[in-house]
Structure formats: C-alpha cells, structure tokens
Amino acid sequence: MALVQRLRYTGTMHVRRALWRNLLPAILAAACAGCPTMAITMGATKAVGVLADDRSLAQQAADVEVKGQIEQALLRDAPSLAEAVNVDVFLGRVMLTGVVPDEAARWSAAAAARRAAGEREVYDDLAVGASGGLTSEADDLAVNKALAVNLLGGEGLASQSLLHRVVDGTAFIMGEVQQESQIETVRAVALQTSGVERVVTHIVLEQ
Secondary structure (H helix, E strand, O other), X not given: OHHHHHHHHHHHHHHHHHHHHHHHHHHXXXXXXXXXXXXXXXXXXXXXXXXXXXXXXXXXXXXXXXXXXXXXXXXXXXOOOOOOEEEEEEOOEEEEEEEEOOHHHHHHXXXXXXXHHOOOOEEEXXXXXXXXXOOOHHHHHHHHHHHHHHHXXXXXOOOOEEEEEEEOOXXXXXXXXXXXXXXXXXXXXXXXXXXXXXXXXXEEEOO
16 A cells, blocks of 8 residues: 555656646746846747747747657657757747758647647648757857847847747747847848858737
8 A cells, every 4th residue: 555655646646747847837937928128038058039928828838838749759750850940939829940851850749749739730840851960059058148138139129029049050930029020130130140150030010
C-alpha cells in the first residue's frame, strides 16, 4: 500500500511540474502585459522574447496549449527533429523555426505541426542545413537580447505586441502593430541590430 501511495504521489508531482513548465511562459507574459518598457526572455535554451504582450490571459493560455500540442505531436511523429524545431504561438498563429538536415525532414516536421495546429495559420520558417551553422545558441541569445533592446527603443514600437526569435543570424518577428509603417520600422530596427543578417516578419495590423 505504501508503494502504491508513493507512486501516486510521484505521478502527481510529475503532473504538477509539467503544468508549471507549460504555464510559466504565460504567467511571465501576463506579468509583463501593460509594461512596454520591459522585454522578457522565454524558452528552455532557445532565444525567444516577447515585447509588450497585449494578449489576454485567456489568449496566452490558449497559445501555450497549442504550443504544447504541437511539441507533443513533433515528439510523437518526428522525434528526431523535435529538439531542432522551435514552436512559437502568438495570437493563434504558429511559427516554426530552426535548422533541419534536409527537405524531407522539413516536410515531416511541418506536416506534424500542421496536423496538430488544425485550422490555425502555420508559418514554416525552417531552414535546411547543418545545425549550428552560422552561429551558436549562445550567440543567438545575445543577438535576441540586443534586438529586444533596440525594438524597445525604436520610435513607436515599445507599445506594440511583438514576439521575436533569432536563429542563425535571422530574426523572426511576429505579432500585431497599430500602423502599417511600423512593420517597416520593425524590419529596419532589426537589420540595424548587430548579428542580424536577415529579417522575416509575420506581423499583422491590430484589429
């Protein structure tokens, strides 16, 4: 009986830890909402940041849930690629980044993500090549932090709802802005950031 109780307790602890691990990014983002002078860095080992997160708590929770579903699908359907593929979900839209070994791997990862995402829009920004080609994860993290600072300092950008990730010198940015001209401002600021060689944006106008 003691062994059964111990196993039940251990299982409960695993569930609690998993819930905390999945909800932590949303909690951090919520704490930052309404504080445009603050950028937060999220993710286990990969460089990703959120600038002035305007999502509601319900939307943040929904995005975290979709992210978890896609990551689980990758682990199940393309386990060898799961570690290489970054999954970011922002306002219901999904962005896949990372470096995979060949086109077949890219297709496999994107297909698994799309099945899990359902009708949600999926941006396949996966690159094909040797992992860690141009830069290391530490380099990407440093560039991503510099990008956050520059975006906060960009004229009219501090209050915009943006997510950004740097992979091998490419800045991937998605979110919402209030004016179309701000999309070009985001691109210009990103390209002026040391270490950013290319910019890919998935930014829409705020409804």
